[in-house]
Amino acid sequence: MDNESQYSGYSYKSSHSRSSRKHRWDDNWGETTTVVTGTSEHSISNEDLTRVTKDLEESTPLECKRFIGPALGGCLSFFALITPLAFLILPQVLWRDALKPCGTPCEGLYVSLAFKLLVLLISSWALFLRPPRATLPRFFVFRCLLMVLVFLFVASYWLFYGVRVLEPKEEDYQGIVEYAASLVDALLFIQYLALVLLEVRHLQPAFCLKVVRSTDGASKFYNVGHLSIQRAAVWVLDRYYNDFSVYNPAVVNLPKSILSKKMTGFKVYSLDENTTNNSTGQSRAMIAAAARRRDNSHNEYYYEEAEMERRIRKRKARLVVAVEEAFTHIKRLHEDEAGASPKHPREVMDPREAAQAIFAPMARAMQKYLRTTRQQAFHSMESILTHLQFCITHNMTPKAFLERYLTPGPTMQYQQQSGRGRQWTLVSEEPVTSGLRQGLVFSLRRLDFSLVVTVTPLPFLRLGEEFIDPKSHKFVMRLQSETSV
Structure with a gap:
């Protein structure tokens, strides 16, 4: 059972922090980054992000809440599985001498019960005991319904068992065994129902989700089945970390030289009749100057973008050449080569x-x-060395090493293995346990951006059929007097 409280707050952890060690050729690798947001400037450093992350993570709930649902499901499954065995053992312990002998029919029922309980054990582990991949703000309705149904079934069977078997001390042991077998059959049918509601129902696509990142407008479209809002949110986040490129706040803003310009015009009015003409001329001149600045802004933006692209191409060419030359100095040492040239010994190094x-x-x-492309916040020197060591160990080419830095990778590539810092806030006008419907909009928010999800139902398709006679595939050539054929 997913009984988790709703997230309030946000925890952001950068995938790579600035290396604390100093190197002789690297003094300012993780320099402070200035991010322009709206019309104001905020200076955000890696130390600030680390401090905010630590403060917010200390206020988050404990990780043990992730296991409340599997623990409750495990206890209920264990109680349901031992109930048929208890039905068989209690008469043998309490009034064994008064029971009527049960021969071959009971032995067949024993075998059937053993295999059915094994199937129940495996299916219960697969459906209810898996650790959840995400915590939900509200209960998972179908799972709670199934667990309540299992509890009611088992409690009802115990009630009738106490009234019909324990109290009168039933002597027909074959009837007791059949009673236990009927409980196992009922539990199997509940497992089939759980499989349909939890795993099969949402497989058929029914809605199209448009996911838009609020800052840079990156968008994707996904087809999903009948899900609740909170489960659709988890499904979207799973795809987000794999399909969306990493969000870089340093490249989504306009240049500071353009944002700092004032684009407003003023009209000047005077109550003195003698100065009316002069004030009117001044106001017109100011309006004309503001219009000229407005017209020149897009030209400045165009040339700055062109200059930036030229610089990036130049830096990229230098980086590719430097990496190619550096890789030429590394060669994997083979045993036969090591024994073939004893006159020229070479220093043997490990990958690090x-x-x-x-x-x-x-x-x-x-x-x-990295500074030109504004990626220095995502790649610390330690992470680059680790990636370079990985490429050398697996005998990868320079292009394979550069792939991570030349093209922005998915968000998952920059996440730490600990899994922390992935808290989101689900914002919806509808209850999060409600199902998806046409026109529904909800958002998943973090500190610096949000994902806005719009729901659209898939259209109903009407597919007709038209038969084409194979004999109709015959053609003739029309010849005209001016045709060269």
């Missing part, structure tokens, strides 16, 4: 030492490229 050795020549080009 080799990565540090070849990173020094390419460090400056890498640093300038």
Whole structure:
């Protein structure tokens, strides 16, 4: 049972923080980044993000709440599984001598009960005991309904067992075994119902979700089945970390030189009749100047973008050449080559030492490229060395090493393995346990951006059929006097 409270607040953890160690060729790798938002400037450093992350994570609920649902499901499943066994054992313990002998029919029922209980055990583990991948703000209605149904079934069987078997001390042991077998059959049917409601019902696509990131407008379309709002939100976040490129607040804003310009015009009025003409002329001149500044702003933006693209291409070319040259100094040592040239011994290094050795020549080009593309916040020097060590260990080419830095990767690539810092706030005008419907809009918010989801039902398709006679595929050529054929 997913009994979790709604998230309030936000915890953001950068996937890579600035390396605390100082290197001789790298003094300012994780420099402070200035982000322009709206009409004001905010200076956000990696230390500030780390401090905010720590403060917010201390206020988040404990991780043990993730296991409340599986724990309750496990206890209820264990109680349901031992109930048929208890029905069979209690008469043997309490009034064994008074029971009527039960031969071959009971033995067949024993085998059937054993296999059915094994199926129940495996299916209960698959449906109810899996650790959840996300915490939901409200109960999962179908799962709660199924667990309540199981509890009512088992409690009802215990009630009738106490009244019909325990109190009168029923002597017909075959009837007791059949009674336990009927409970197992009922539990199996509940498992079939759980499979349909939890795993099968949402497989057929019924709605189209348009997911838009509020800051840079990145959007994706997904087809989903009949889900509640909170489960659709979890489904969207699963796809977001894989399909959306990482959000970089440093590249979604206009240049500061354009944002700092004042684009407003003023009209000046005077109550003195003698100065009316002069004031009117001044106001017209100011309005004309503001219009000229407004017209020139897009030209300035165009040329700044062109200059930025030229610089990026230049930095990229230098980085590619530097990496290619650095990789030429590394060669995997084979045993036969090591024994073939004893006159010219070479220094043998492990992958970490080799990565540090070849990173020094390419460090400056890498640093300038990351600063130009504004990716320095996502790639610390330690992470680059680790990736370089990985590429050297697996004998990968320079292009394989550069792939991570030349193109922005998915959000999952920049997340830490701990899984922390992925808290979202679900905002919806409808109850989050409600199902998806046409025109529904909900959002998933974080500190610096949000995902806006719009729901549209898939259209009903009417597919007709038209038969084409194979004999109709015959053609003739029309010849005219001026045709060259």
